[in-house]
C-alpha cells in the first residue's frame with residue numbers, strides 16, 4: 142500500500158487560502174536538522190500538577206507534582222509504562238480531568254481559573270485525538286468533522302467548504318458519506334484528526350493516537366501528524382508507550398514513571414544518553430541502539446564511544462583524524478540511524494597507538510564537534 | 518361438505534358480535550395508548566436523562582437527587598398497576614377532573630409507565646460510549662449540547678427499543694384499566710367475555726390486542742434496524 146502524500150495535500154489546501162491561519166504560522170519554518178530547540182515561545186505551561194483519586198480511604202496519586210513547558214512548534218512526547226499517569230496528565234491539559242493541585246496555562250491563559258463558559262471557548266482551540274477515536278457512531282464522516290464547527294457557530298455554507306478542506310487534508314475526500322463503522326482504524330483516526338483540526342487549534346493533544354493501529358498505519362498517521370506540525374505550525378503534545386513514536390516525530394520528550402516526570406529533554410539527548418533505568422528500558426525497545434557494557438578490559442588500546450549527530454554522521458571524520466597520526470582503530474560496534482530528521486551514529490572503537498597519538502585523535506574528534514567518551 | 522360446515526360454524530360463532538362496539542373499543546384503546554405514550558415519553562425521557570446525569574461520575578453527578586429519584590421510581594414500579602390506579606384516583610380527579618373513561622385512565626397509565634420507561638432510558642444512555650462524550654467535552658461542547666446532540670443521538674436506537682417495550686406494556690395496562698371503567702378493548706373483554714360469558718367477544722378483543730402488539734413491535738424493530746450504524 143502506498144502512503145498518501147499528505148504534505149502535497151496540505152500545500153494545496155494552504156494555497157486555497159480558505160484555511161484561516163495567522164500569517165506568522167504560515168511562515169513557520171520546518172525545524173532544521175539541529176536538535177536543540179532552546180529559546181522557543183512557551184505555549185503550554187504545567188505548574189506543579191498533581192491528581193489524586195480518592196476511593197474510600199484509598200488515595201491513588203495518578204500524577205505527582207509534574208511541571209512541564211511545551212514550546213510553540215514542539216512535538217512533545219510523554220512516554221511511560223501503563224499506569225504511569227500519562228492519560229491523566231494529558232487530560233489535565235484541557236481539564237477533562239481537573240488537577241487536584243497546580244495550574245495549567247495554555248497560550249498565556251490559566252485554564253484552571255476559567256469559568257465553564259470560558260473554558261468551553263478555550264477548549265475549541267485545543268484539539269484532541271484519542272486511542273479509540275471516539276467518533277459519533279450515528280453521524281457520517283462529514284457530520285463528525287462538522288460537529289466542532291457547528292459548536293463554534295460557523296455558518297452552514299462555510300462549514301461545507303471547511304469540511305471539504307479538512308477531508309482533503311487527511312486524505313478522506315471519498316469517504317465523507319460513510320459512517321465510522323464502515324472505516325478502517327487508520328481512516329477513523331484520520332477523521333478524528335480532521336475533527337480536531339477543524340477550529341484551527343494551536344495545539345493538538347494525542348492520547349495514544351496510534352496504539353490501536355498496526356505498524357504500517359501507525360507510520361502513516363505519524364507522518365500525517367508531522368506534516369500537520371510543519372505545514373500548519375500546530376504544536377503537538379502526545380503520549381505513548383512506544384519509543385518508536387517518540388523517535389519518529391518528537392523533538393522533545395518527558396519520561397513518566399509512577400506519576401512523576403523522571404527525565405525530560407531533547408529527544409536525541411535522552412535517547413543517546415538515558416539517565417534513569419525506565420528511560421534505558423524504553424530506549425532498548427528500539428533495537429538499533431548499542432549497549433556498551435562489554436568493551437572494558439581490552440588489552441591493546443583505549444575504548445571510546447563516539448556520538449555523531451547531524452550531517453557529520455556521513456563524513457569520514459574518524460578516518461581523517463586517525464590518519465593524521467600513526468594510531469590505528471578497530472570498530473567494535475556501531476549504528477547509524479535517523480531520529481525524526483536528524484541522522485545520528487554511535488560507534489564504539491578501540492584506538493591503538495601511543496598515548497600521545499590517541500590523545501591527539503580524541504582532541505581532533507572533539508574539535509570537529511563529535512561527542513567522545515572514553516569507556517575503557 | 519365437512520369443511521363447508523366448519524366454515525359455517527366459524528361464521529356463526531361471530532354472528533352475534535356488535536362490531537360497532539368493537540370499533541369503539543379499539544378507538545378508545547388507541548386513544549389511551551396514544552396519549553399515555555406521549556406523556557410517558559416526555560416525562561420518562563426527562564426523568565431517565567436526569568437519572569443518568571446525576572449518576573456518580575456523570576455530567577451532573579448528584580447523590581441526593583439520584584437517590585431520591587431512584588427510590589421514587591422503584592416504589593412506583595413495585596406497585597401493581599391495578600392497585601396504583603385505584604389508589605391514585607383522588608390525584609387523577611385533580612389532574613383531569615374524572616377518574617373514568619379514556620381521560621381518567623391517562624394519569625395512572627403515565628404514572629405507571631413513566632418510571633419504567635425512565636429506567637430503560639437510563640440503561641440506554643449507559644450504553645453510550647464515554648469516550649464520545651469526552652470527545653465532545655474536549656471540543657468545548659456545553660452540557661446541554663452534549664445531552665441533545667451526543668447522548669440522546671448516540672442512544673437513539675436504545676431509546677426507540679425502550680419506547681417499543683413501553684408501548685407494548687401500556688397495551689396490557691390499558692386492558693387492565695378497562696376493568697375499572699376506562700373503556701377500550703379490555704373493558705369489552707371483561708364485561709362481555711368474562712362477566713356475560715361471551716367467548717366470541719373474548720376471542721375478537723384478544724385477537725385485536727395481539728395484532729396491536731405485533732404492529733408496535735414490528736414498527737419499533739424496523740426503526741431500530743434503519744437507524745443502526747454499528
Ligand SMILES: Nc1ncnc2c1ncn2[C@@H]1O[C@H](COP(=O)(O)OP(=O)(O)OP(=O)(O)O)[C@@H](O)[C@H]1O
Pocket residue numbers: 194196201202203221222223224225226227228229230382
Ligand atoms: N478515575 C480514576 N479513579 C481512580 N484511579 C484512577 C482513575 N483514572 C486513573 N486512575 C489511576 O491512575 C493511575 C494512572 O492512570 P492513567 O490512565 O493516567 O495511566 P496511563 O499512563 O495512561 O496508562 P495506560 O498506558 O495504561 O493508558 C493508574 O494507577 C490508574 O489506576
Ligand SMILES: [Mg+2]
Pocket residue numbers: 227228229349
Ligand atoms: Mg492511558
